Amino acid sequence: MRTTLLLATTILMTLSHNPASAADATPPDAEKRPHVVKAPHGAERKDEYYWLRDDKREDRAMLAYLEAENAYADQVLAPLKAVQDRLYDEIVGRIKQDDSSIPARERGWWYYARYETGKDYPIHARRKDGPGVDAVSIQRANEAGDFAGEEILLDVNVLAEGKDYYAVGAYEISQDNTVMAWADDTNGRRQYTFRFRNLATGEDYPEQIRGTSGDLVFADDNRTVFYIENDPETLLTKRVKRHVIGTDPKDDAVVYEEGDDSFYMGLDRTRDDKYIVIGVSSTVSDELRYAPAADPAAFTVLAARERDLEYSADHLGDRWVILTNADGAKNFKLVEAPTASASRGEWKDLVAHDESVFLETFELFDGFIALGERSDALERVRILREDGGSDYVKADEPAYSMGLSANTEPDTTKLRYTYTSLTTPATTYELDTATGERTLLKQQPVLGYDPSQYVTERVWATARDGEKIPVSLVYRKGFRKDGTAAMLQYAYGSYGMSMDPGFSVTTVSLLDRGMVYALAHIRGGQEMGRRWYDDGKLLKKINTFTDFIDVTDFLVQEGYAAPDRVAAFGGSAGGLLMGAVSNMAPDRYRVILSQVPFVDVVTTMLDPSIPLTTNEYDEWGNPEEKRFYDYMVTYSPYDNLKAQAYPAMFVGTGLWDSQVQYWEPAKYVARLRDLDTGNGPIVFRTNMEAGHGGKSGRFRRFREQAEMYAFMLDQLGVK
Template sequence: MSDSTPAQSSSATDTSRPTAPRAKQLPTSRTHHGDTFVDHYEWLREKDSAEVIEHLHAENSYAEAVTADQQPLREAIFSEIKHRTVETDLSVPSRRGDWWYFTRTLEGEQHAIYCRVPAETDQDRNSAADDDANRGSWTPPQVQAGVTLAGEETIFDTNAEAAKHPFYQLGGMSLSAEGTLLAYSEDTSGDELYTLRFRDLTTGENLPEEVGSVHGGPVLEPTGARAYYMVADAAWRPHRLYMHTLGTAAEEDRLLLEIMDEQLWTGVGLSADKRELLIISGNSEYDESRLLDVTDPAAEPVLLIGAERRILHSIDPIVLDGERLLLVTHNQAGPNNALSLTTAAELTGQAADRPLDLGRLVLPHEETVKLEGVTVTAAQVIVAARRDTIESVQMLSLDTLRAAREGAAPVLTSTLPGPAFGEELYTCAVIAAEYEAPLFRVAYESWLTPTRIYDIDHAEGTPVLRRETPVHDVDLDAYRATRLWAPTGDTRADGSEITVPITVLHHRDVSADGSNPTLVYGYGSYEMSMDPSFGIPRLSLLDRGIVFAIAHVRGGGELGRGWYEDGKKLKKTNTFTDFIAATDHLVAQRWADPARIATLGGSAGGLLMGAVANLAPEKYVAILAQVPFVDNLTSILDPELPLSALEWEEWGNPITDPEVYRYMKSYAPYENVRDVEYPAIAAVTSLHDTRVLYVEPAKWVQVLREHQQGDAPVVMKIEMDGGHGGASGRYESWKERAWDYAFLAHHLGAGGLVR
């Protein structure tokens, strides 16, 4: 029998509160560095236990009962999301070889349909010397909803594949150069173990061969004769690179590389000209890089820069005047990165006991600009750079590279030309840049501008709008975005005060009068930046008079590498105090009613939610933590758990370092729950999440309820068929978002449309 107490639903005549599930206490101890912690709920980790599953179902029943009165609000928000979203939608076709590829999304369907149409190849080839004609050949065809283009083919109907399974997610797709073969990987359980399959696009049929238990998506070399894929170890770390030869059994696949360092995560991708496989094994502090010649089936990976160099970097091959060179984006010259030009021979020919020479400096380190990376084309190099929190693209000419190769002084990234946009807060990123194409494609969006697709001509640099994502029945002029800077009380080495950027989104009828319900969102880990992005679901909150504030706290990458380093390892608590400082500043600037503030964060942002709940519960009326990393110390102390060893570069290694152990224990949400009046708390998770295991929020809510000194509910909602991203399919995703937002709006007292 289970000791879990099932939730009791309220009836129309029974106004008593439902009873929360109570898990049995089964003490287990762990001791590190002389400190013993007794955990009463570690047994909930037994995922295959019928008792655990029964308890999780009881948690869902309790959450459903406690939030039953929010159902009308959930339905309203879901309907608003659904109505505003153009359900029958399509992408702008992208050209690869002799085909234009695009997606269609149909009303009533959960997933995208992948399509293509032939390009006018003979005319294109004959006019290659004519620049104007060549540009015209790269003008995408006009795709209309419900109208089939001449020669249109469906190459992959995700809905048809997903209909066979309760959960479905694509890991990735890769096409041969001629478009005759599609390699794809699929996950049908949510555990991120993918099956690699191959489809003959001339017949539309899958080949009989398949490869099981791969990590992520495959990479086909251009001829389609070979596919490259990764396999993860027991800790979910991609560590083995295999080559599969089409027409052979998976058992015959050749192991090309095995990375033994448990702190390195390996990823692969083709070079811009598709001649080499780029292999980067790294973490948040250093990488090692390799190249593999994919034109030679017998080739072996060649090590360029080893992990012992402790350099964070990426490699991009480029051909300049017939010479094959390497562009290296690296932090050797400073934390915000620089760009150097060298060759593979120069890198591999250096002695290991001497300082690494990365060649000619092209773009130097800048204190105010973070060089994020480059995209290589035959016409120029496209640079992704971040300045004042905003990431955009700039153009680096081949002539500048030639000058650097000959010894010219480097040029500043901040002086490079780039496309101009009218908004202050936006995101612009390269999404397509075929090597020989006369143009490249970017996606642009802001907090209040739906995604726009622009093609930018290499010669002229002028953006040409191809599409703006349509939104139904929304006056986008009704919303505003502004930037605040919250003082933290901390100072830099030069004596200046450290301030936290806050993005404030609100309806135009909302003013800073001290009366507004406010939702504060935060993440603050892994150098991930919360960049401007448009979200239809968010409008449902703004229309209810809620101020939506994003706190760009330390630990993220918005203000360069230093901003990240000041929020990790033994400085991690800066992330939490920054969030609280942002909350206080919103009150001081009268954007927020101090009695009506809620918070939202997921994964590492869920850890932030747990830490803030312990540090300042009195400041918030509700906290929603999505797949929350709230038992982080327990997880990182066990290197056999998924991804744990990889986390040491982010949080420190509490196994070997007693200072790290003490520091992490001082803020770990699960271990610092105390007798206090907590706000309403909801933990949302998935049973098959391999990144943040369901057991963390399952244990957390038990301890929160034990120490709760107030009347606010603590609930957990668990998706029994989902992974780290929740359930599969866009409608299910909308329902999850509606649940989250309804919970928050309800506790903010802002359930009705008041704007």
């Protein structure tokens, strides 16, 4: 204990005696403590900063080190305070503060969220359906400040009072519209507490259910709910339980327990509300159970899990409709099966597999099916009619994002979909599939923004193995491709998550300063179909990193950026990308921005007690097998740090992050400081009150982003 207190005091005293100027600031120097991380097959790695891990977040020396890094960051960034403030004011100044979402109708009520000027959190509300009441009329009333007839369900501003972090994960309404369940999180670890309210009286029921995933569904009796309980140590979704509102949660019965820690769990109701569904998914396998919502006594398996069999399903009318990769359909196909017999042998093709089109999602309606597809790294929405005919929803730009919106009821001819691009703010349309008439429901208001002053384009960079990598670009009109501009390049490249080009109010501030923004659709995502994902995971993960570097080289060669004015940005698994490219090609980047980065791959994947580990063996590989261990060691950022000149870096994390634990970036920065021979500053910012998503509230996160961008602009020499 004495050693711990002495270390904490030494770190803090070192900083307190430093001059306030950034030039004279001395970075913290974390203590090294010998530690060896052993693998089951005998491999060993030294980890001198392993001691920074504290699952309880209580170790005084560890906390002192994080606070010392924050104090150092304050000193380094102090001269940029005016720039931070300017960026923050610009970003917030583009936001319409008294805004509201598009109302969605469900069981006779219109539900929406709205914000009030100067407040950080939404107000969730509803209005009763009736003559003259629709989405447009409610939006107009909200814009006019006319809230007559509104029933406030949750004023999150009130709930968040006095809390450093607060988030409502979800809320659900009973089938008779009289009871509400909602889940909240008070530290950012995404471990939710459920509460219940009688909407007729406004009174809350006494019980609270802690340690849940935030998923909940009501049965048809309006008093029985099903929810998912997380494991208190690993935080993994483990059990589905049944609770009767008004009773003690300790008496809740277990309905289903998942024994395989590589599977996650979710709850839902089918499109027609006939069934309650338990879905379990791993990286390469799915299994769905269903029970009648009117009598959910027993759950039936739709299709038993098999390795490499993935599927999702929904029910409407007299059939199940299933999206699956069965029978070699790598890009997925759509099948149907009768309600009475939905076994694999009964599946009949509705939309056949297509090597050039990735089928991503679907929505069932009484007279048609809406499909979300991908082709040539662009999203499309297709209307599949009962007679087998189909139509595509049109787009107007070369690089854009399009997808299905909130379509809460199936008995309509109208389809809501969203459209956005790097220059077009998020827009929601309603398309009447019977007449072809399209109605603009809402476009995200962006104050002072003129889209005609910006240009977006799609280019293709050639990777070192010959693959063509799509890249979405945006810049301000008048930009000259002469090789002098500063550029920010962003990518993710993991889990098959596609990073589609969408509008950002923060990016505008960069474009207005002459910068180019590049979104690289590298392998590991799914922009180009399932093969794109498969070629960027497991023993092909290196493609993700080399794609990013090759995109940078291409854009510099084409004159979009100066070779010494390129910034790179990634978060979470994208932070792994940042760590890898800064090890592999540090000379290509002037500055690296890395948020909640997954940088200690081998140690984390060797520890099944850490959330996400077991579920991700099919993403990264299980390092308990030597072939995966040996491959991971070749790219894990923490393990590949070496004596070389690194770019300037801004690394951010959250103390309460449950997805990428804070100690990964903390260890990474400590070792990076030991080995970096360059002159660029390394800033490490820990949010001591938040988790993976940063601070709660709609404005506070912009403070964090303004700080990071101010650092980047300074390093790039952008005025």
